[in-house]
Amino acid sequence: MDLENQKRIKDLAETHGNENVVVVLGGAEAEASGLAAETVTAGDPTFAGPLAGVQLGLSVYHITEEALKETFDADVYEEQVGMMEMVLPVEEIAAEMSQFRG
Amino acid sequence: MSFAVVKAASYTLAHTPDFIPFGSTPTTAKARNDYEYFDTLKKGLRSFEDVVNYPPNQCYIGNITPQQLGEMAQPWYQSAAPAERTGKYGDILPQEEFFALLKASDAFDLVALTPEFIASANPKLAAHPQLKRFTLDAGKAMSAIDMHAMMEGHKAEPLTMNGELVGIVKQAHDEDENLSAHIMLENLTVKATGAHAALMLEAQGQDLSDIDYVIECSEEACGDINQRGGGNFAKAIAEMVGCSSATGSDLRGFCAAPAHSLVHAAALVKGGAFRKVMVVAGGAVAKLGMNSREHLAKDMPALEDCLAGFAFIVGENDGVSPIVNTDIIGRLNVGAGSSPQAVTSALVSEPLKAVGRKITDIDRYSAEMQNPEITKPAGAGDVPEANFKMIGALAVKEGQLERKELMNFVKNHGMPGFALTQGHIPSGVPYLGHGRDAIMNGDINSFMVIGKGSLFLGRMTNLFDGISTVVEKNPGVHGSSQNQAAAFDKDEARRLVAKAMQDVAARLAGSENE
Amino acid sequence: MLKDKKVVILGDRDGVPGPAIEECVKTAGADVVFSTTECFV
Structure with missing residues (x-):
């Protein structure tokens, strides 16, 4: 994950409290989404950025995950994201994401 | 014109x-x-x-x-x-x-x-x-x-x-x-x-x-x-x-x-x-x-x-080379929004609809032609394929394509990405050479060039950008936006071809006699 | 799930971009504190 983004997330978690921050991803691909999820939960696996060795344990979802989708206005979701479900490897992403939730 | x-x-x-x-x-x-x-x-x-x-x-x-x-x-x-x-x-x-x-x-x-x-x-x-x-x-x-x-x-x-x-x-x-x-x-x-x-x-x-x-x-x-x-x-x-x-x-x-x-x-x-x-x-x-x-x-x-x-x-129109049909221009206007379907509609289906054509009427799409071998490990996925899927998904949504035909659409109307991730380089135009040849050879009649840009990287706006147009077979010497304004004169073309062939035949006959 | 939470959005130019995610999470009563779109190309 971009180092500047890691810094922003770290600061926001400090400001609002880890339990109050939820990260929502829009990644194109499963592995990269998993890496982002790992970074905001267990720490930066590449040990390159400000989240290296920092276990924020934030809640993290991909925008296409069922559990998250249910909380949105269905029409808005359909208009903004709907078509991408035909494009993205949705199931693969969901499987990858579930690994980073207890 | x-x-x-x-x-x-x-x-x-x-x-x-x-x-x-x-x-x-x-x-x-x-x-x-x-x-x-x-x-x-x-x-x-x-x-x-x-x-x-x-x-x-x-x-x-x-x-x-x-x-x-x-x-x-x-x-x-x-x-x-x-x-x-x-x-x-x-x-x-x-x-x-x-x-x-x-x-x-x-x-x-x-x-x-x-x-x-x-x-x-x-x-x-x-x-x-x-x-x-x-x-x-x-x-x-x-x-x-x-x-x-x-x-x-x-x-x-x-x-x-x-x-x-x-x-x-x-x-x-x-x-x-x-x-x-x-x-x-x-x-x-x-x-x-x-x-x-x-x-x-x-x-x-x-x-x-x-x-x-x-x-x-x-x-x-x-x-x-x-x-x-x-x-x-x-x-x-x-x-x-x-x-x-x-x-x-x-x-x-x-x-x-x-x-x-x-x-x-x-x-x-x-x-x-x-x-x-x-x-x-x-x-x-x-x-x-x-x-x-x-x-x-x-x-x-x-x-x-x-x-x-x-x-x-x-x-200028030479009557032979493929035309840039600027009657079809996909515009991602400021008010269009940046959701993937809004972008794809603005760039693909709307400009085609405006001239009475379907998504499936365009033989090839040349969207962002990044080499997937470079982008997949980076987490961006297969960018051209994602574009073709989106275009196909839009065709499904608009009733121009059956859902089960989506991957065939990707195969038949798309192509693998082959351009380096040099920012502007993959932007639709890497296919101009191949596409021009494919049209000249009669393999295809048309292709759409689609470019997209991440304007938000400049930190001036959150907007996304994009524009598209269609390159297609030249209808003839006087191809025009109205098409009928100066219609291609087939009889005149036949007369010219016949005359040229007569000239060639005469020259060949002449050289044999030498 | 998102009600009254502080939401960080990491969109992707070639997946779902930030502004599209923002529109969705707003409907769930979340407070978007940071939204960005990554670009790998």
Whole structure:
């Protein structure tokens, strides 16, 4: 994950409290989404950025995950994201994401 | 008014392994003293032969078609067969020739080369059909010792061959960071690679001397402290390659700029302001090795080891070359929104609907043609395929395609990505050469060029950008936007063909009698 | 799940971009504190 983004997330978690921050991803691909999820939960696996060795344990979802989708206005979701479900490897992403939730 | 046509397109690469450290990712690694990255990078460097043989590069320069590329086993970097550095649309420069061209591009004595390098490079230039016009002046050589002294004062960036110093690019001003050695190196690279691409149009028989407007559409900016993006690469390149009748300007729009430029060029010609417009773009140093961390972590070579360029000519209707149908322009207006479906509707279905056509009526889509072997490990997925799926999904949504036909649509109307991740380079236009040929050969009738750009990276707006247009078979000498205004006169064409055949027959008969 | 939470959005140019995600999470009563779109090309 971009180092500047890691810094922003770290600061926001400090400001609002880890339990109050939820990260929502829009990644194109499963592995990269998993890496982002790992970074905001267990720490930066590449040990390159400000989240290296920092276990924020934030809640993290991909925008296409069922559990998250249910909380949105269905029409808005359909208009903004709907078509991408035909494009993205949705199931693969969901499987990858579930690994980073207890 | 008649539509403009695509007369020719060229595509070029320059293999620059020693330039990778100037890329954005390596520069960041250097600032963080990440020596491990550089150790791994050394192992991931490819030879010139590997770069030439790499199937996507062969596709880019025109030796294999995208369809042929799609039939080759992946990973492509492991399935390379011996190939030629010269292709139908352009060629691949080894680093030595690129450095020589960098010096040839230098109008302000900013590039210095060692005497040994000049002695070695001049015969290479002389042997290149298009670069033989350039000769490096041995009288202006600089010793490596003097170069080291300039580099120690941070007044120059090194040009190395396999780590050995052969030249430098000097800063152009003591205090102005817009003219620093690094920026001059980036900008001279744009000029050199852009000029290379333009010259490869000449190699295809195009006359550059009567081009009357040049649009340069890469992603760098040249200027000084008072006008950071003042320009203008277009005229600098035009001057270098002998477009003496041309004026020109730079057009910027992130990765969408080449597609914008195609529309601009077609409009300039159709509107009659200019007769023959060249669109040209040089390569982006910053993108060298951009995703190399991810590639190296997967034991892949650092595939982003080349600078890319392209050029194409849009001219007056010759009755033969494919037309740019500017009645079909997909516009991502400010109010369009940035959701993927809003973008795809604005760029694909709406402009087609406006002229009564369906998504499935267009034979090929050339969206963002990034090589998936580069983007997948980086986490961006297969960008062209995602575009084709989106376009197909929209066709499903609009009832033009059955859901189960989606992947067939992707296969039949799309193609594998083969362009380097050099920002603007993949923007729809890499297919202009292949697409033009496919139309001329009668394999397809039309293709849509789609460019998209991430404007938010400039931190001025959160907007996304995009533009598209259609290139299609020339309906005849007087193809027009109204079509009926000056309809193609078939009888007249038949009469001309018959007359030409009679002439040929007469000449043949004459030569037999001799 | 998102009601009254502080939401960080990491969109992707070639997946779902930030502004599209923003529109969705707003409907769930979340407070978007940071939204960005990554670009790998």
